[in-house]
Amino acid sequence: MNARRQAVRDQVLRTAADLFRERGYRATTLDDIAARLGMSKASLYTYFHAKEEMLAAISRQTIAAFTRELSLVLRSDLAPEDKLRRVVRDHVRFVIANRSFLTVFFSEETNLPPRLARALAAQKDRYDKGVESIVVEGARRGVFRDVPPRLVVFGLLGMLNWLYKWYNPRGRWGAEEISTGFLSLVEGGLLRRRSGGPALGRRLARLQRELQELSRALDA
Amino acid sequence: MNARRQAVRDQVLRTAADLFRERGYRATTLDDIAARLGMSKASLYTYFHAKEEMLAAISRQTIAAFTRELSLVLRSDLAPEDKLRRVVRDHVRFVIANRSFLTVFFSEETNLPPRLARALAAQKDRYDKGVESIVVEGARRGVFRDVPPRLVVFGLLGMLNWLYKWYNPRGRWGAEEISTGFLSLVEGGLLRRRSGGPALGRRLARLQRELQELSRALDA
Numbered sequence: 383m384n385a386r387r388q389a390v391r392d393q394v395l396r397t398a399a400d401l402f403r404e405r406g407y408r409a410t411t412l413d414d415i416a417a418r419l420g421m422s423k424a425s426l427y428t429y430f431h432a433k434e435e436m437l438a439a440i441s442r443q444t445i446a447a448f449t450r451e452l453s454l455v456l457r458s459d460l461a462p463e464d465k466l467r468r469v470v471r472d473h474v475r476f477v478i479a480n481r482s483f484l485t486v487f488f489s490e491e492t493n494l495p496p497r498l499a500r501a502l503a504a505q506k507d508r509y510d511k512g513v514e515s516i517v518v519e520g521a522r523r524g525v526f527r528d529v530p531p532r533l534v535v536f537g538l539l540g541m542l543n544w545l546y547k548w549y550n551p552r553g554r555w556g557a558e559e560i561s562t563g564f565l566s567l568v569e570g571g572l573l574r575r576r577s578g579g580p581a582l583g584r585r586l587a588r589l590q591r592e593l594q595e596l597s598r599a600l601d602a
Numbered sequence: 603m604n605a606r607r608q609a610v611r612d613q614v615l616r617t618a619a620d621l622f623r624e625r626g627y628r629a630t631t632l633d634d635i636a637a638r639l640g641m642s643k644a645s646l647y648t649y650f651h652a653k654e655e656m657l658a659a660i661s662r663q664t665i666a667a668f669t670r671e672l673s674l675v676l677r678s679d680l681a682p683e684d685k686l687r688r689v690v691r692d693h694v695r696f697v698i699a700n701r702s703f704l705t706v707f708f709s710e711e712t713n714l715p716p717r718l719a720r721a722l723a724a725q726k727d728r729y730d731k732g733v734e735s736i737v738v739e740g741a742r743r744g745v746f747r748d749v750p751p752r753l754v755v756f757g758l759l760g761m762l763n764w765l766y767k768w769y770n771p772r773g774r775w776g777a778e779e780i781s782t783g784f785l786s787l788v789e790g791g792l793l794r795r796r797s798g799g800p801a802l803g804r805r806l807a808r809l810q811r812e813l814q815e816l817s818r819a820l821d822a
Contacts, residue, residue: 406712408628463793488767489709492626517792526792533775533783534792540764541757547708548756555753563753571791572737572746572754573683 394419394429395443398436399482407437407490437490438498444487445505447476452512462520467565469513473542474561477549484546510535538568614639614649615663618656619702627657627710657710658718664707665725667696672732682740687785689733693762694781697769704766730755758788 383391397419401410412433416426430436451472455465477484491499514535520526526534541564555563603611617639621630632653636646650656671692675685697704711719734755740746746754761784775783 404712406628408626409712466792492624492629520792525794527786527790527794529787529792530779530783533780534787536764536768537761537784537787540761540767542760544756544760544764547760559750560753563750564757566747567749567754567757567788567791569791569793570747571787571789572686572740572749573789574745574747575795 391429394421394426395436395440396482398433399440399486402437402440402490403482403485407433407486407493434493434495437486437493438495440483440486441490441494441498441502444480444483445502445509447480448473448509449505451476452509456512456515461525462516462523463525463569465516466513466520469516470538470542470565470568471557471561473539474545474564475557477542477545478551478557478560481546481549481551484543488543488546510539513539541568611649614641614646615656615660616702618653619660619706622657622660622710623702623705627653627706627713654713654715657706657713658715660703660706661710661714661718661722664700664703665722665729667700668693668729669725671696672729676732676735681745682736682743683745683789685736686733686740689736690758690762690785690788691777691781693759694765694784695777697762697765698771698777698780701766701769701771704763708763708766730759733759761788 394415398410398415401414401418405414410433412423412426415433415436416423419426430439452469455468455472458465458468460468491502494502510532514531517526517531517534521528521531545560549560614635618630618635621634621638625634630653632643632646635653635656636643639646650659672689675688675692678685678688680688711722714722730752734751737746737751737754741748741751765780769780
């Protein structure tokens with residue numbers, strides 16, 4: 383496919399995804415898509431023959447993009463905590479930049495042909511396992527606390543994927559603020575650290591008093 | 603409505619939600635629902651006149667149940683960290699017990715009449731703000747760390763809501779294990795606490811050596 387044809391094809395998919403997100407997949411027609419593109423239906427047909435093909439292409443491209451970014455991170459020689467940071471930042475950026483694709487990807491699974499739905503489910507599962515391997519490595523090296531890795535992955539991806547529901551492009555936060563906030567929460571937790579708590583503080587105060595008394599006794 | 607009629611109505615909604623989840627809302631017909639219930643279409647009509655009514659009832663009941671549980675927590679005199687713990691446990695239990703309702707609630711928004719969709723969005727927003735008030739209170743009291751409260755709420759609800767996508771009733775985790783894992787992650791964070799790090803450890807070791815030397819010097 384030449385570059386121009388590829389660019390138009392991308393534009394067709396992006397427009398279809400926007401309409402699927404706004405009106406729902408079933409309610410959107412090929413006429414709607416052609417109209418918004420300002421394209422004749424005959425031209426549209428040279429790219430896609432049916433709505434189902436567009437839905438399949440959107441789903442395939444979405445999971446392929448996720449998989450590609452993750453495999454770059456997995457192959458890098460970063461420490462596990464830095465790998466996880468990159469996954470979070472990549473994921474947030476991707477969800478924000480492709481909100482319509484993600485909405486379609488997450489909401490229209492029941493409209494996919496069963497064979498494709500199964501293939502995508504297997505790819506999603508591989509993605510989850512890739513992220514899990516980072517968490518397992520971090521726990522093995524003693525950098526991460528002991529929380530069931532699969533729950534960490536589901537929790538983290540839930541946090542990140544849910545963005546497609548609430549992200550507002552005219553809102554106060556961009557990808558950077560959102561990643562930083564989520565990373566701070568996931569890395570440090572919500573509860574303020576008491577570093578040993580009052581018991582250690584009391585023991586330290588008692589030792590200091592004893593040292594002062596000893597010191598005075600020696601001076602006397 | 604008498605108790606028996608109410609019970610049948612609940613059963614109708616539950617069956618409709620199961621079918622909407624399995625096949626998608628648009629692809630499910632009233633005939634499908636009547637058939638699975640083993641009910642004539644005429645009897646079904648005495649409960650609901652259209653699929654749209656069922657979708658509306660499912661959405662209304664879902665948000666009403668969330669709102670009810672949250673307002674009990676908000677009115678309690680629990681500490682903010684315990685309020686948040688209860689919200690997490692309630693939410694996990696509810697999503698697991700009502701997976702079909704939640705799938706429909708989260709996936710079929712575009713199929714709702716616009717007026718109802720707006721009313722539900724407003725109720726969801728009130729729910730988010732209720733959870734946010736707990737996070738704000740915890741931060742004010744110095745129990746929670748300083749992460750933007752709205753991001754904490756979106757992150758937390760993303761984690762909890764995403765359950766409807768991956769929860770497997772035949773899987774290894776029940777509501778209790780999932781809440782405990784998520785709470786551990788959200789409260790404590792993923793990074794292992796170093797409680798002051800190696801610098802403090804070295805200072806302590808040096809003080810202990812000095813104390814031993816002083817003690818020996820005094821004994822000598």
